[in-house]
Amino acid sequence: MGKRKGTPAEPADSSDREEPSPRKKTAKSKATGRPVSENPYVKDNWTIHPPTLLHRDFDSQQSSKIAAFDLDDTLVKLKSSSNWPVDANDFKLFNKRVPAKLKEILDEGYKIVIFSNQGSIKQALEGKASEKARGRADNIMAELGIPAHVFYATANDKIEDDLFRKPRPGMWDLLVREHLGGKAPDLKKCYYVGDAAGRPNDFADSDRKFAEAIGIKFMVPEDVFGESDSKKSMKAPAGGPNLNQAMSDAFNELASLQERSGGNPFGVRATKKVADIIAGFPQQITSSSMVKSVAGVGKSSLAKVEEFLSTGKLAALEEAGIKVGPSAGDDASASAAVQFL
Template sequence: MLPSFTFHVPFSKSIISSLIIHASPKPPFPNLSPIRFACHFSPKPSMSSSSSSTPTHVEAEYAKSGNSSCKKCSEPIENRALRLGTKDGRGYTKWHHLGCFSFGSESVASVELIHGFQALESSDQEALKVEFEKSKEEDSAVKKSSQNRRVREGDEAEVENLGEKVLKKSKGSSSAPTHVEAEYAKSGRSSCKKCSKPIENKALRLGLVTKDPRGFDSTKWHHLGCFSFGSDSVASVDKIKGFQSLKSSDQEALKNLAVEFEKCKKEDSNGEKNSQKQKVCEVDEDINEVGERGLKKAEVSDLAISFSASDVKDKYKDATLPPKWKAFQTIIFLERDDGLHDSSKIAAFDFDGCLANTDVRRVGADAWSFMYPSIPDKLRSLYEDGYKLVIFTNETNIERWKNKRQAAVDSKIGRLNNFIKEVKVPIQVFIACGPSQGEDPFRKPKPGMWHILKQHLNSGISIDMDQSFYVGDAAGRRNDHSDADLKFAEANGLKFYVPEDYFGV
């Protein structure tokens, strides 16, 4: 038998089962037998087949520090908070909040197979199971049509163009109707089609449901305050799909918003169509944009801000708030201080540099002192005269200190709580946390905080503007850091005083 050697050689284009190479008929070594060479060529494994057979590694654990950030929302993940992650090809783990993680990969067959699941507390295991099932249901729904897939992947340009075409078609034909739907968000992954910001899990959202030319439903979700009822498809708010399943407070908020639009339609039908009036009536328009277009004070004061119980939180992002303190969008407010009475007369004040002497280099609840000795007596006198005392203050550190947000919240609220305790009178407080650079509607000099007070947190009592006033130190003078307080008073039609004049210094 001839001796043979077999070589296995990878070959990516084709498979050659065997190649026989025989020795020369006149071997140079006559004493040796001829040699047979067999070369077997095997196909080179493709990258796709290799990767598809390797399941995605999902890991669950409690964060070892507060230094990691969620790859979905970019917000910090608190120390000891439950986080989920997947490893990339380099072995780097991409961490997510529980509510931000997507189980779209079919490699996760069961939640019990997630690495670290058994080490979690029972309550977190249950929460993880709920999110797992919810994500699977949503991903299953996405696969039903390519249109739904584009909507959930955020292909807004295509959806907007398609939606406009459907709306135009629906106006001229009844074959492509639209309807409005109300529900509480099933996750935190949807985004508002008006402001592009995320819609929080469990938050009330409104959607305009249209059908594309192929008959598939397409829903554009909005925050309550961002939704426009301008479409003739809403005959009555009670007819909105899902309305009856909402909380009574949210039903009322929805009705109020619809009423505002109805007023606008009536005003337009009476011929009041000047551009300034139209901008005021469009309640879903950003307050900042309205203010910058030069509306008169009286017109600005009529602007409505959507404010419902479901939008009020006990936390500001990842920072926990003390009792009685609440968060709404980018403001924190003291909801109801003991003994506080709503009134038609409002005495409003700035805090830092007006009521309290503070220093940006010092942090802590006790890092303040009275700006003027007469402040306690003056505030008590106003309270006894039937005034409602209110503080409007900006605090950018709460937004900027992402890794130390809790410390910034504790410092600011701690100072305000201690101030109220020292003056011994109840005060309502609003803190604007938005950044100094941007279009936040609540940060002074924007009028957003005043509107929340006037429209939603004064028991419906009409404010007497002749008796109400605002005191602040940022008046645009040579040594002032800005003119935000002066402009805030002007935007809301309030009489304005600087603190040294008002407190008799």
């Protein structure tokens, strides 16, 4: 990766900070032309990089070998039944083997780095969402008990040209340029581990593409730690009734729409699988938390389940003029969907 040329950055709005430090020249992304950082400063041991980056070095060791990890659904999972962390203590380990495996990786001479998208923070780098996310990382690192460097990309997916949000390699670029103690990474000995691999059950493929953009090996959490302690399968008895007909119909229609629109084949298969899971679920689904821990139901699918439970429909189908549930005229489906409103 070539060194980017530094250019003067525009002054940032410092109304929320006292006595900002002098401006530094900052590198720009060749892909987007956006600055890598704008006047970084330190707060509560975290380095704040406006507009969309946070990081903290928890005494990580320097090495040309980088073992990099995603955070959620890779090192930890949510402890609560919510779809997103409810507070700074809302986490549990992916499985019991994680701490020992990370210490083994350290003993092999690797620098451990965590790269995580945290889009709920957006550009409010000192806001409540940021405070919760930073506190949560502090608590996770305390439980893991290992030295590591944590990077948060804080833009959401609506900011298409953000430099740092995975799968763009901006977080890696900053690590290499400023936080390896002058060492060059040995890409053949570096790797990245994440759950967004584009598999049929995955919500995205951004982790795999992140590793590809860097040029390093990619693995999923199960390759490194084994199976998660919390994922489970739930099936209705063979030949049993579909207790969630309207919802499963909606997901089947969504899969068909994705297929007709030339969608990602992985995504189409994932949606079809979720439709089957919903159809075979042994209870009427009244909360997304009921299927949160079911193997095959990822973050994106959980959001759609929540959407259907709240509205009785899926916006993507409505926009395409496809009616399901009450508006489709099926009395049985209508009755089921109304219970979700």
